[in-house]
Amino acid sequence: MRSAQDQTGPEPRRGSFLGEVLRGAGGTGLSRLVGLGREVALAHALGASATYDAFLIAFLVPHLLRRLLGEGGMAAAFLPVYTRAQQAGHGPATARTALVGLTSLLIPLCALGSWLAPLYIPLLAKGFSPEKLALTTQLSRWLFPLLALFSLAALAGALHNAQGRFFLPALAPATLSLGIIAGALILYRLTSPPALGLVLGALAGGGAMVGLLAPAALGQLQGGQGWRWGELGEMGRRLLPVLGGLAVAELNLLVDYRLASHLPDGSVSVLQYGLRLFQLPLGVLAVSVATAALPRLARESVRGRSAGFREALAQGMGLGGTLLLPALAGLLLLGRPVVGLLYQHGAFTAQAAAQTAQALSGYLAGLLAYGLVYLFSRACYALGRPGVPLLATALTVVVNVGLDLWWVGWWGTFGLALATGVAGWVGAIALGGWLWRQVPGWWPGRALGKAALATGGMSLGLWGLLRTALDNLSFAGQAAAGTLAGLILYGFLAWSLGLWREVEVGKPSS
Secondary structure: OOOHHHOOOOOOOOOHHHHHHHHHHHHHHHHHHHHHHHHHHHHHHHOOOHHHHHHHHHHHHHHHHHHHHOHHHHHHHHHHHHHHHHHHOOHHHHHHHHHHHHHHHHHHHHHHHHHOHHHHHHHHOOOOOHHHHHHHHHHHHHHOOHHHHHHHHHHHHHHHHHOOOOHHHHHOHHHHHHHHHHHHHOHHHOOOOOHHHHHHHHHHHHHHHHHHHHHHHHHHHOOOOOOOHHHHHHHHHHHHHHHHHHHHHHHHHHHHHHHHOOOOOOHHHHHHHHHHHHHHHHHHHHHHHHHHHHHHHHHHHHHOOHHHHHHHHHHHHHHHHHHHHHHHHHHHHHHHHHHHHHHOOOOOOHHHHHHHHHHHHHHHOOHHHHHHHHHHHHHHHHOOOOHHHHHHHHHHHHHHHHHHHHHHHHHOHHHHHHHHHHHHHHHHHHHHHHHHHHOOOOOOHHHHHHHHHHHHHHHHHHHHHHOOOOOOOOHHHHHHHHHHHHHHHHHHHHHHHOHHHHHHHOOOOO
């Protein structure tokens, strides 16, 4: 990267990063709350059951490919190229070329995925009974076209993000959740097999995602002339190592589900319910920080400003730690009441709730680590080094699979979740170490230290309340009062320590 003396272009507006994160977090928060409502509806209608196990495995492949060709791929391959194209004045041509290339890939891929379902589904759920496996295969064939809807929505969302619009792309996944909620509570009772209602709801929700994002994004396809096929090739070159990295990362979930398929019925469901709660703070907080950071990191990298890149990375890491540390502690302390409040009704039993709370605690071991991986990976993409996250992810998967095989026999679903959490630190440390060698000096030690102190004080206060004043309350009472008390305690301690000012300034500590 060039020195600060070689800077070109206007300075980013001071303080705008926090505003971008908050806008993205607002949309993501609403989307994740609707997603949580989806899990509540599924828990009520299906519980931790063989039918929901089958739907989850069927949904798994299009969902994983969504992350490869959708959000993850667009972030790594499209945004840096498009940002440079905008600065050169040919952004619309680049966007049109990307749309044509993506569509040309999706049509045969969706057809092939539906056709090959009888071959790959048995590999994912070897422990299922023949009847359960047949249902899973049928559902997978119907669900695979979701990949096309997910990917088109991701391209439209990337165009929004490039313009500094984060709220609507973050909100869009809520339409998928609303469709599945309708499928679980209404269509499930009207279709044969009943699980077909979930499929129809998911497809309707995916279509709504595209409909919500496409109109505003279409304006960025207009203007200019010609095509940018060379840039499409560059996107492909950037995408290949990212695809490898994301594919390797998703092996964790594939291995977890395959091993869980040998456990009693409902084990895959238990992992999903716990993972959904784990992903709530990860998606709302960590993804919002990383999503807002990527355009800024890409601009600083293109302009060759090491100091600006370092400051953007430090600010993202400081804000991520400030938000994720109290979320981690709060969910550890309030996990059982929260699971009981959200899931323990209808077809969802107390035993399934206890197992889900255990799985959640295992996943939480890696909450901060995965938040850092999101941010560090985007920094590598902005530097044009997508192969680095691939190598770090491969190392993570090796550790995760080894721990899976070791711990599943001892602790079942909790062992699988804990292995995922612990392995996340391998990727975070590997990526952080590489970034430090390339652009040293971004460690936000003061911000992270103050966040840790505030989180420790909050945890002690909340732990005491749960064992005294809140001990005899219902799940709803403990969850509501504990969450409110935790927010007040953390907010007061963070203010007393000057944490919010530290994060707003966003200066590295070294």
